[in-house]
Structure formats: C-alpha cells, structure tokens
Amino acid sequence: MTKQKEPSLNKKSERVVVDEIFDDGIARLLRAPRLPNIADKESFAIQNWDEEREDFIESWRVEAFVGYPSKQRLREGDVFFIADGSKLTANYKPITREKARQEHLILDCDISRGIARNEIKKQFSKLAASKMSTGTKDREKLIDKVDKKFNMAS
Numbered sequence: 001m002t003k004q005k006e007p008s009l010n011k012k013s014e015r016v017v018v019d020e021i022f023d024d025g026i027a028r029l030l031r032a033p034r035l036p037n038i039a040d041k042e043s044f045a046i047q048n049w050d051e052e053r054e055d056f057i058e059s060w061r062v063e064a065f066v067g068y069p070s071k072q073r074l075r076e077g078d079v080f081f082i083a084d085g086s087k088l089t090a091n092y093k094p095i096t097r098e099k100a101r102q103e104h105l106i107l108d109c110d111i112s113r114g115i116a117r118n119e120i121k122k123q124f125s126k127l128a129a130s131k132m133s134t135g136t137k138d139r140e141k142l143i144d145k146v147d148k149k150f151n152m153a154s
Contacts, residue, residue: 007083014085018078064094067101079116
C-alpha cells in the first residue's frame, strides 16, 4: 500500500474563513482562491489569495470536511487552507473525519488560525505606521520596519 501524498498549495487551493454562523446552522464562508503565478509556492500570505467570495454551507458539513472531531464545533474566525476548494460544496458527502483532515487540509486548523491572526496584526501595524508617518519616505521606512519585524517572527 502506498502512502498518500500530503496536500499542498496548488491552483485549486482556497483560503476559507468562517465569517458568521447563523442560528439555523448555516455558515457564511469567505472563500479566496489561490492567485496564479505566485513566486513563493509555499507562502500562505494574504496577498497570495484572490478576492473573497461568500458561500453558505451547513456548519456540520464544513466540520466534517475539515475533519473536526465530532464534538468540536465550527467557530466564527476559523481559517482553513484547503487543497482543492472545488470539493467543499453544499452537497459534500462526508468521509471519516481523520481521512477528510488528511485529504483536504494543507495545514492544521490551529496553524491556519495563527497565520491569519499574524496577518491581521501585520496589516494593522502597517495601517498604524502609515497614519503616524509625516511623509512618503517616512511611511515607507515605517512599513518596511513592520515587514521586517513580522518576517523575523515567522
């Protein structure tokens, strides 16, 4: 029996963010496809993803797709990097959760959430730096410092 290849970033990859969970159990997802021709093939940075589009799928179906254990629930703010976004549909037929996690997710959910939170902090810091700056050169210098700080932390 051959070992299954681990999922990796590709042209079908998507970044999926759980934006809202409604009382009826439907989740509003923000889905962004991977941009083509990204130089760093292993980068999960926000600039490597296209515009987000809304999608609505039952929460339990998303939980099954990402391989959450049966007692773990989807939460607003959850982030997933999916190998093949075309497989996450309103008609997804669940497989075992362990197998789903291995097949569909490029990164563990906790790692994905950490990457997304770090991106938010970085963008917020850049915005603050640009608001504090007095001119173009000053702004560029501050933004460059923010980039270096976050690149060192990665």
